[in-house]
Amino acid sequence: TQLLEQSPQFLSIQEGENLTVYCNSSSVFSSLQWYRQEPGEGPVLLVTVVTGGEVKKLKRLTFQFGDARKDSSLHITAAQPGDTGLYLCAGATATDSWGKLQFGAGTQVVVTP
Amino acid sequence: EAGVVQSPRYKIIEKKQPVAFWCNPISGHNTLYWYRQNLGQGPELLIRYENEEAVDDSQLPKDRFSAERLKGVDSTLKIQPAELGDSAVYLCASSLQQIGNEQFFGPGTRLTVL
16 A cells, blocks of 8 residues: 555646656655656656745746645646656654655656657 | 666576575665565565665565675575565665655566466
């Protein structure tokens, strides 16, 4: 059973469209991270959020951490084919030892030209 | 600066055979992780090292899996004997202890057990 539930599992859109993926849990996280993983590669960190209600922007990507620190979303504006990949959220709970991350199953995003 | 290096990239073995994976973390990173990623799933932690010490191996199937990190640098993960269900991608990651806990991942070893 995944501690973090990601939705949707799969998302296919056209270049230029917007998309949002979600990461939800019943647990409270001290920090939450978003990674992108491309085929044959390991995940690459995109952002870390640590404060409830926090919003971070990275070019066309906007990350939001829920007020209760139980959920997060990733919004991509004007998606490009280079945004294609598996988007993973990962959280550290207050009860976990430092360095232990729980990963969600990921959302596979495909952006077609 | 070189990233996390893993070898081999691919390995195909028959069940009941042994297999070993090697990881060289980013220079200076004292924390090293081994994850297993099944198809369609996120990575699951197998073991975490702080320098030479395994500080979290609660998810490591100890009857067949073993790991070591000699001198607190390179690490090896071994499976003996391998089972069909061990087919997965084995990822190594490293990090410094810091706020945000950014982990840097290697490309992984894709294991297929026939």
